[in-house]
Amino acid sequence: MAELVYTKQGRLLFTEEMKQEYTLLMPQMLPVHFVMLKHIFELHGYKIDMLTTNHRGIVDEGLKYVHNDTCYPALLVIGQLIDAVKSGKYDPHKLGLLITQTGGGCRASNYIHLLRKALHRAGYDYIPVVSVNLSGLEKNPGFSLNFKKIRQMAYSMIYGDLIVLMANQCRPYEIIEGETDRRIEKWVKRLTDEFKGKGSFKSAHIRENFNLIVDDFASIPLNRVPKVRVGIVGEIYIKYAPLGNNNLEEFLRSEDCEPVVPGLTDFIIFKCDNRVEDHKLYGGKLATYVGAGFLERYIKRLQADMIAAVRRYPEFRAPCTFDHLKKLAGEYLGYGNKMGEGWLLTGEMLELIDSGINNIVCTQPFGCLPNHVVGKGMIRKIKDNLPQANIVTIDYDPGATQINQENRIKLMLANAKMAERGLRHNLKRSTDAPQSKDVVSADN
Structure with missing residues (x-):
């Protein structure tokens, strides 16, 4: 049994001995990306279990231990971790909890302290909480992020973006049900296995992988019937996490839509x-x-290679570059506006509209005022300049019911379908109209 070691300030450390014995629980935000992240940690000797639980009890646990004025993502993450500790699936004396710290203005930097307070109230003071951060906020002898791990994590995020981008454009149209998910599993395993090798970070190899991923998804048999495309933007956790947004992507597919979710790469460059x-x-x-x-330019080059791989297939939508997105946002907000998702959130809405995706769900969690400013607060200005924009803001909090959220989205979709029918009708009228004949002068 690992000895409990504390700092002078009384913080319980995650030790080298614990690394050998303990299982670390990790909340999930991006399903594909975080599976790769889990495998990367396992490559370095950690025992990781990624939590995919999704039920009302998680919210109730969060409300029990976190003040309801705290932002909704914090309540969910802490509730999910406490729910897992109490589930009986694990030996709590051999558990550690992983949680990120951004180090910025977001209250997410304080989740870790709220989690420790929740563990204390629940009687689990002996469970160590491990901070995953790049700011040197907290250090543990049994957990560290060296250059190799950080590089592997960064590439897993970029690869994850490409896989999700292609999957979202295939899954709604696949002829063989489940084929897209099988390709996802194949590439997640292949890429994480490659991280064991030394040549996996060479630029030529990465470009080759980008092309192979796109080629593989492009080979999936599809029936491209017209569907409404709906962009999803908002606070980073609620935008991506099925637990946070009540399985929003799945709901949109059930409504015969194609969800379009901006990738994490832009957020990394944004930071x-x-x-x-x-x-x-x-x-x-x-x-x-x-x-x-330097880091920004490097990731931009990777993003450019990823975009180039997708653009080889005109039937697939490639994302725009970060520079283009930044230019679009600069017409509305200053670049010093960075709290919440900052100008990036506004830019993502503008980029979606610029690429022909006028229907947008803007996910707004309770307790994140900056997110409301750059999200909901910018919609009127966007609609004034771009009247084709069809944007609905959906609030997510412990008291919000899923049925009300879905009904509001359905109203937006009704408007979207009406607009598309009108567009097709006008297009048909223009093509059916008699073509004017050239009149040749008698003098000629």
Whole structure:
């Protein structure tokens, strides 16, 4: 049994001995990306269990231990972890909990303290909580993020974006049910297995993988009947996590729609770009400016390669570059606006509309005021400039019922389908109209 070791401040550490004995529970946000993340941690000797539970009891556990004024994502993440600890599936004396810390202005940096408080109230003080952060906020002898792990994690996020991008454009149209999911499983396993090798990070190999992934999904037999495409934007956890948005993507597919979800790559670049813009606006350490700029340019090159791989198939929608998205957002917000999802959220709505996806669900969690400002607060301005925009904001909180959320989305979809019928009718009238004949002058 691992000895419990504490810091001078009384924080329980996750030790090397615990790494050998303990199972770390990890909340899920992006289903595909986080499966790869789980495998990466396992490659480095950790025992990881990713939580995919999704039921009302999680919200109730969160409400029991987290103040209801706290943002909804915090309540869900903590509720899911406590629910798992209490489930009886694990030995609580051999458990650790993984949770991220951003280190920015978001209250997510304080989730870890709320989680420890919840564990104390529930009688689980002996369970260590491990911070996953790149800011040096908390350190543990048995858990660290070295360059190799960080690089593997970054590539898993970019690969995950491409897989999800292709899957979302295949799954609603697949002829053989489940074929898209089988391709996802195949590539998740293949890519995580590749991380064991030394050559998996070479640029040529990454470009080759991008092309192979796109080729594989493009080979899925599809029946491309017209469907309404619906973009999903909002606070990062609620936008991506099925637990947070009540299985929004699945609901949209059940309504005969194609969900379009912006990838995580733009968010990663956005976080780097914030450091660069901060230096321009406020000054600061030159090393931070140079380092963030280098990382931003590197990820942009990867993004460009990913986009190029998709563009080889005109029938698939490729995302725009980060620079284009930033330019669109710059017409509405300053680049110093970075709290919540900052100008990125507004930019994602504009990019979707710019690419012909006018129907958007903007997911807004309770307790994230900056997210409401750059999301709901920008919609009127967007609609004034782009009247074709069909945007609905959906609030997610412990008291919101799924049926009310879905009914509001259905109203938006009704408007979308009406608009598309009108567009097809006008197009048919224009093609059916008699063509004018050229009149040749008698003088000729």
